[in-house]
Amino acid sequence: MTSCPTKRPDAATRRAQLLDAADTVFTQHGVNAPLELVVEQAGVxxxxxxxxFPDRHAILLALMERSAQRLHDQADRLKDRPDAFFALLEYLSARIVGSPALSDYWRTAKLDDPRVNALRQRVWSAFGPALERGKQSGLIRADIQAQDISLLSSMLGAALRxxxxAERRRLARQALGIVRRGLQPDADTAAASAASTAASVDSAASAVSAA
Structure with a gap:
């Protein structure tokens, strides 16, 4: 009895296998790790x-493209939730912590590279519909705009310090809490109250000094 020949993985499977390996290697050793480690990790x-992938930059761009697509997929899964914007921020924060080397590359990649800029825009576009739903539901301040998403992402990126x-996860939780409180409508009221309290304290202090 003859055995059936083993089916060889197709190009798409090999590509995914290599990207998984690269993500693991870069997370453990940084984005400048020898590509031989990627080959060994992938078993190819x-x-x-x-x-x-002709070079390292091609691998990194492919990883960034995959991250952007996964973010859009997550946004699609959350499309019926009014709090989807916060859930997407949590997802992005988890990705930053889970792949610190790639996240740092995202942050420091050359701004004059049109492919990198296109990917950044693709990431921010995943948040747009969720942002509008959050504002319409009263969960997010009305003055938050799509262009603010880049700033919010940078704040979450502070976890890379x-x-x-464990330290990155702690910083990520802290950053998420600060961002969430800043986005909520009642943050305006809290800020106004704090400013009013500070003014009252200053006024009282001045009165005491004058007396």
């Missing part, structure tokens, strides 16, 4: 790697 030959996974 060097020729297979270079058939898919942590030297360990």
């Amino acid at each position: 030959g060097r020729a297979t790697l270079y058939r898919q 942590g030297n360990t996974d």
